[in-house]
Amino acid sequence: MMDPVVSLAPEFEACLEPGAAPVRLASGFQFVEGPVWAPAFGGLIFSDIPADRMYLWRETDGLTVFREPSRHANGNTVDAAGCLLTCEQGARRVTRTAPDGRITVLADAFQGKRLNSPNDIAVRRRDGSVWFSDPPYGIPPEAQEQPAQQVFRLDPDGTLTVVAADFEKPNGLCFSPDEEFLYISDTFDRHHHIRRFRVRPDRSLAGGEVFAVIAPGKPDGFRVDAAGRIWTSSGEGIWCLAPDGRLLGKILIPESPSNCAFGGTDDRTLFITARSGLYAIRVGAVG
Ligand code: MG
Numbered sequence: 175m176m177d178p179v180v181s182l183a184p185e186f187e188a189c190l191e192p193g194a195a196p197v198r199l200a201s202g203f204q205f206v207e208g209p210v211w212a213p214a215f216g217g218l219i220f221s222d223i224p225a226d227r228m229y230l231w232r233e234t235d236g237l238t239v240f241r242e243p244s245r246h247a248n249g250n251t252v253d254a255a256g257c258l259l260t261c262e263q264g265a266r267r268v269t270r271t272a273p274d275g276r277i278t279v280l281a282d283a284f285q286g287k288r289l290n291s292p293n294d295i296a297v298r299r300r301d302g303s304v305w306f307s308d309p310p311y312g313i314p315p316e317a318q319e320q321p322a323q324q325v326f327r328l329d330p331d332g333t334l335t336v337v338a339a340d341f342e343k344p345n346g347l348c349f350s351p352d353e354e355f356l357y358i359s360d361t362f363d364r365h366h367h368i369r370r371f372r373v374r375p376d377r378s379l380a381g382g383e384v385f386a387v388i389a390p391g392k393p394d395g396f397r398v399d400a401a402g403r404i405w406t407s408s409g410e411g412i413w414c415l416a417p418d419g420r421l422l423g424k425i426l427i428p429e430s431p432s433n434c435a436f437g438g439t440d441d442r443t444l445f446i447t448a449r450s451g452l453y454a455i456r457v458g459a460v461g
Pocket of ligand 1: 206345394395
């Protein structure tokens with residue numbers, strides 16, 4: 175059997191625990207996405223989009239249904255208060271769930287028109303802004319109300335601003351550790367790349383050059399670790415990229431991943447959502 179860990183640079187070995195290999199924690203899903211470690215809820219939350227269900231996986235007792243129906247939830251993250259932020263693809267909105275279960279709609283329209291299909295989401299901790307992508311996945315072309323495939327910034331006062339509109343299919347997004355840069359993927363068939371933007375002091379975006387091209391597969395979702403390395407989905411598993419874009423190594427997964435997230439009580443597990451399975455591998459890097 176092929177070694178599931180493929181090291182392409184010496185520093186990659188230090189990114190994983192010695193002897194680490196991916197394990198499957200749960201299976202039987204339709205298409206899982208949006209993993210996030212959510213301590214206030216007790217573990218890892220993730221979405222099974224077509225099943226219209228969200229799950230909670232705990233280290234102690236495994237898997238339970240977290241929400242059903244989930245309005246075809248996709249990407250998830252947590253904010254500084256520990257609340258769960260969710261892109262509800264089916265309801266075409268972004269919500270916040272407090273640890274007590276109360277749900278608040280954060281955004282569902284822009285300039286009087288419904289959002290397309292919020293997909294993935296990230297919080298900029300230093301100012302509490304919420305950034306999300308709004309591609310047209312899951313809705314028919316005639317149902318699109320927004321004029322472009324946009325990325326939005328939602329400020330704490332509720333103001334919604336377009337920060338990027340030159341994507342075909344904006345998808346995953348994640349900040350660098352210093353939050354000076356925002357990475358956004360485009361999963362349109364001709365692109366399959368991650369772009370890198372600088373966040374200006376007024377929180378508009380500059381730059382946007384292609385940082386990495388992912389092939390085979392798509393950079394649907396990805397996370398940045400404390401050292402600024404990007405851990406992204408690809409067709410063959412998870413790719414780990416250096417902050418300068420070099421491919422450091424790969425974790426091969428039997429199913430194509432959609433996304434990953436650091437978590438566990440010591441923050442040293444990388445959880446991976448991949449089609450019908452939830453996988454995990456122990457890492458040396460801290461999320
Ligand atoms: Mg996505």
